[in-house]
Amino acid sequence: QVQLVESGGGVVQPGGSLRLSCAASGFTFSSYGMHWVRQAPGKGLEWVAFIRYDGSNKYYADSVKGRFTISRDNSKNTLYLQMNSLRAEDTAVYYCAKDLGGRLHGCFEYWGQGTLVTVSS
């Protein structure tokens, strides 16, 4: 069965950096696009970033563009999110999600359990 396991969350000071990882299993990771989606405490869902199956295309929400970088290592079945210049408003649970693919690109088929990032001094 599909499993997505995030790690790397924690407490970081404003202006700091953090790298999240998402280990994937149960499907052919190298064949699917992947997303990061976040949820601030008690709030709704916000899409953060997408990377194509081969890493050739990446898209970002305006709120993180220029600060966050999505990447992947298909040899390790792992997705990453490098977060720099962190702000208090980046505090959230970060989920990785598998794209449904094809004409349903952009729909989130499976989600990980999430990892909490807290930006605070």
Next chain:
Amino acid sequence: AIQLTQSPSSLSASVGDRVTITCRASQGISSALAWYQQKPGKAPKLLIYDASSLESGVPSRFSGSGSGTDFTLTISSLQPEDFATYYCQQFNSYPQTFGQGTRLEIK
């Protein structure tokens, strides 16, 4: 960005009730809409994609309809495990956006 407005924001209902949640897009998105269920402390779960297609393993009491700008999620007969928050999401164009959520509570 395309805005999605869900109504109601919260809803109280009883086991066995029929419930409908609506989602309105700020511009046409064809059928590029999904519905997710989220329980406290858990990740969202895909219920419906392509506006009306039921995800594998999701009970048939869940159904979706609509196209263009107006969509609905219907639960035909509420079960205890259905009390959760529901989100619509459009994937017609970047950035993908979500509705603000509808919290379904037990009456």
